[in-house]
Amino acid sequence: MKKNKNLFVCLMLAGILLVSVLIGTVAARRQETPASKELTVVTSFYPMYIAAENVIGDATDVRLENLSEPQTGCLHDFQLTPEDMKLLSTADVFIINGGGIESFMKDVAAAYPDLTIIEACENVQLLAEGNDENAHAWMSIAAYETQVQR
Missing domain, CATH: 3.40.50.1980 (Nitrogenase molybdenum iron protein domain)
Structure with missing residues (x-):
């Protein structure tokens, strides 16, 4: 039971880390994309x-x-x-x-x-x-x- 709990916590932390990296990558790409200049x-x-x-x-x-x-x-x-x-x-x-x-x-x-x-x-x-x-x-x-x- 304790093993399952530790596995669940590790998977949740890995998921949060993955989502954070993806959000950071998307945000960086948006900043690199030049806005259309008037x-x-x-x-x-x-x-x-x-x-x-x-x-x-x-x-x-x-x-x-x-x-x-x-x-x-x-x-x-x-x-x-x-x-x-x-x-x-x-x-x-x-x-x-x-x-x-x-x-x-x-x-x-x-x-x-x-x-x-x-x-x-x-x-x-x-x-x-x-x-x-x-x-x-x-x-x-x-x-x-x-x-x-x-």
Whole structure:
């Protein structure tokens, strides 16, 4: 009888030890598995934000932020703030119109050399304005559509 009791206690202790080891192994594997990283996309101003929002759609692992306020018109005179730079420091992708609209881009490129920058005007037929080109591509449906497809 005493032998059976000792055998039972030993089996119980071995079972508890086995369960503890299994729980520890599972917990360690969960910590090793990288969590899915949310992609942060920042746009320079509202026309780029609207385009990105429509492309991203219902994707749950993408966070979309806009650098300027929606009521900000063109960015010719826009000045970056410390909050803007902080937002850009969290970005994986920065979508800009390009064509000289974002006059602050040299500062951004210098501060964040590894930031992926998508220039939506690249390879887009810009609007003619006298002898110059008008980089306000979102004002033309065809040019804006080309920007979105980029």
